[in-house]
Amino acid sequence: MVFLVEGEGGEQSVTFLDAPEACAKYDARVASWEELRDTFVEGLDICRLAWLNDATVAHPIHIAREYCPDVGVVHGGSLEFSEKHDVWCTPINSNKLECETFKQFTCDNGLCVPRWALCNGINNCGDNSDEDHCRPTFLLPGAQGQYNLTFRAAEAECNKFDARVAQWEDLLHAWDQGLDICRLGWLQDGTVGFPIHSPRAQCKGGESAKGIQHFGSQMHDSKYDVYCIFRNGDSDCNTINQFTCRNELCVPFWLKCDGVDNCGDNS
Numbered sequence: 001m002v003f004l005v006e007g008e009g010g011e012q013s014v015t016f017l018d019a020p021e022a023c024a025k026y027d028a029r030v031a032s033w034e035e036l037r038d039t040f041v042e043g044l045d046i047c048r049l050a051w052l053n054d055a056t057v058a059h060p061i062h063i064a065r066e067y068c069p070d071v072g073v074v075h076g077g078s079l080e081f082s083e084k085h086d087v088w089c090t091p092i093n094s095n096k097l098e099c100e101t102f103k104q105f106t107c108d109n110g111l112c113v114p115r116w117a118l119c120n121g122i123n124n125c126g127d128n129s130d131e132d133h134c135r136p137t138f139l140l141p142g143a144q145g146q147y148n149l150t151f152r153a154a155e156a157e158c159n160k161f162d163a164r165v166a167q168w169e170d171l172l173h174a175w176d177q178g179l180d181i182c183r184l185g186w187l188q189d190g191t192v193g194f195p196i197h198s199p200r201a202q203c204k205g206g207e208s209a210k211g212i213q214h215f216g217s218q219m220h221d222s223k224y225d226v227y228c229i230f231r232n233g234d235s236d237c238n239t240i241n242q243f244t245c246r247n248e249l250c251v252p253f254w255l256k257c258d259g260v261d262n263c264g265d266n267s
């Protein structure tokens with residue numbers, strides 16, 4: 001099984017000479033073209049040229065699209081070793097196919113895809129499991145205003161809108177989609193947190209806080225807001241009287257035009 005690895009510099013930052021080290025961080029080695037082909041056959045579809053062990057680059061494409069107009073395991077032409085791409089890696093110990101270990105999402109078919117492949121409208125797994133459960137996770141303050149919901153009240157508040165309290169994973173999906181809200185909300189396991197892309201001084205955790213800020217288990221009678229996720233596909237941001245971002249996330253209207261890109265798409 002082959003999975004995509006980006007370098008420390010982010011997207012397209014690995015030279016061929018750096019590729020073995022990039023894979024080694026995941027207990028993996030650079031994959032061969034045949035290994036990439038096998039994973040392609042299992043369903044993988046990622047439009048991102050990445051190194052193989054024969055010093056070529058390729059990507060596995062099932063559905064043609066703008067930057068990937070050809071279908072198959074498509075090669076990217078001749079290359080200099082110093083060119084920067086991602087890299088296809090394969091685990092050295094094949095008993096250890098835990099995508100979480102690679103900080104990736106586990107598709108239902110067992111393939112691993114990067115978290116950015118979640119809910120991007122493309123069937124990257126091949127079984128569409130990366131596009132399931134994409135109903136938005138959203139913040140609800142209680143009817144009484146900020147930080148007024150005990151854990152039990154938080155569950156009831158989500159229920160009102162045919163939603164449930166979000167799990168940490170749900171909030172992480174929403175963060176992947178761009179959600180940025182500086183308000184502590186309950187999560188299903190009785191912890192609280194919030195999703196941040198642009199660290200800012202007034203947020204708990206301050207200017208270094210990026211990602212899901214997670215503050216552990218709280219007394220159930222403490223009061224916070226709550227992060228909920230819709231149970232069914234009929235509900236949307238209008239149901240909860242919030243603004244609909246272009247990426248379909250919901251944010252409260254009081255965050256519109258406050259100078260912070262809470263949607264992650266600047267809408």
Ligand SMILES: [Ca+2]
Nearest residue numbers: 117122124130
């Ligand atoms: Ca996807």
Ligand SMILES: [Ca+2]
Nearest residue numbers: 255258260262
């Ligand atoms: Ca805003």
